[in-house]
Amino acid sequence: MANEFPQALTIAGADSDGSAGMEADLTTMFTLGVHGMCVLTAAVSGNSYGIDAAHNMPTDFIAQQFKTLAADFKIRAAKTGMLSDSELIRTVATNVKAGTFGPLVLDPVIITKHGAMLLEESAYETLRQELIPLATVITPNFFEAQKLAEMDITTDADMVTAAHKLQDMGAKNVLVKGAHHDGDQDEVRDFALLADGTSFWLSAPYVATEHINGTGDTLSAAITAELAKGNGMADAFRIAKQYTYEAIADPIAVGHKFGPINHWAPKMTRLK
Ligand SMILES: Nc1ncnc2c1ncn2[C@@H]1O[C@H](COP(=O)(O)OP(=O)(O)OP(=O)(O)O)[C@@H](O)[C@H]1O
Numbered sequence: 001m002a003n004e005f006p007q008a009l010t011i012a013g014a015d016s017d018g019s020a021g022m023e024a025d026l027t028t029m030f031t032l033g034v035h036g037m038c039v040l041t042a043a044v045s046g047n048s049y050g051i052d053a054a055h056n057m058p059t060d061f062i063a064q065q066f067k068t069l070a071a072d073f074k075i076r077a078a079k080t081g082m083l084s085d086s087e088l089i090r091t092v093a094t095n096v097k098a099g100t101f102g103p104l105v106l107d108p109v110i111i112t113k114h115g116a117m118l119l120e121e122s123a124y125e126t127l128r129q130e131l132i133p134l135a136t137v138i139t140p141n142f143f144e145a146q147k148l149a150e151m152d153i154t155t156d157a158d159m160v161t162a163a164h165k166l167q168d169m170g171a172k173n174v175l176v177k178g179a180h181h182d183g184d185q186d187e188v189r190d191f192a193l194l195a196d197g198t199s200f201w202l203s204a205p206y207v208a209t210e211h212i213n214g215t216g217d218t219l220s221a222a223i224t225a226e227l228a229k230g231n232g233m234a235d236a237f238r239i240a241k242q243y244t245y246e247a248i249a250d251p252i253a254v255g256h257k258f259g260p261i262n263h264w265a266p267k268m269t270r271l272k
């Protein structure tokens with residue numbers, strides 16, 4: 001009998017162009033040497049220009065997927081992606097609480113690189129109440145941190161304040177991703193706040209490319225994969241940031257606008 005292989009779960013929407021969502025999550029987990037599984041929450045019809053349509057899965061089917069996977073696999077870490085609305089968030093929260101899926105990485109997907117909104121504004125409060133308290137880690141981008149912490153973020157000090165607010169809401173560890181879309185900077189910095197109160201900045205060179213669809217999914221899926229392998233939180237953050245940077249830094253020519261990042265570039269396969 002083979003040794004038990006690290007297994008992780010993504011609770012996410014499918015992105016038809018393969019750049020973000022479930023596809024980015026499973027690709028990242030595969031590349032980092034973890035077997036990835038999926039509870040499908042929604043599906044979008046998208047290409048590198050934008051998203052043309054989206055559909056949610058029925059909540060009873062979402063609940064069934066959790067039960068089917070829990071009946072068999074030893075899932076060591078899980079993450080969330082596109083959750084669309086309050087009903088879906090509640091379904092996911094109920095089923096996460098009922099199962100043993102290890103640490104939960106909450107990627108609070110609200111907006112895509114093309115500006116499509118993947119979470120209804122009326123659901124922000126449900127996310128705060130139902131899912132943030134269950135989160136071992138939350139990984140909001142700049143925009144999501146502003147919405148969830150209900151504050152403007154313009155300085156490093158604001159990022160730190162937002163991270164503490166999210167921790168006060170119940171997320172144990174927080175990674176607030178810095179803004180990077182204006183191109184007037186030479187580095188992108190994310191702020192990490194750990195459960196024990198320690199904190200640090202993660203920095204990488206700014207890459208001037210439009211091939212950045214799925215960066216947030218990739219970062220949170222890489223954190224999930226590293227936690228599934230047994231790495232500590234700070235190491236998981238650092239490895240995930242490096243993996244994502246390397247995948248952005250060597251773009252591939254796929255699509256005409258916001259194309260996918262390059263998961264063949266990182267030289268980190270099965271890094272422990
Ligand atoms: N152009 C870039 N150059 C270097 N690093 C980048 C660039 N864009 C994003 N990153 C990094 O990628 C990671 C993901 O952050 P990002 O803010 O893109 O997530 P996101 O907005 O949730 O992604 P998405 O829009 O795909 O949902 C962060 O560590 C961020 O610093």
Ligand SMILES: Cc1ncc(COP(=O)(O)O)c(N)n1
Pocket residue numbers: 012013014015020021022043044081082109111112113118213214215216217218
């Ligand atoms: C189905 C789906 N889920 C999530 C995202 C956002 O991904 P990211 O935050 O990585 O840009 C997306 N574009 N599509």
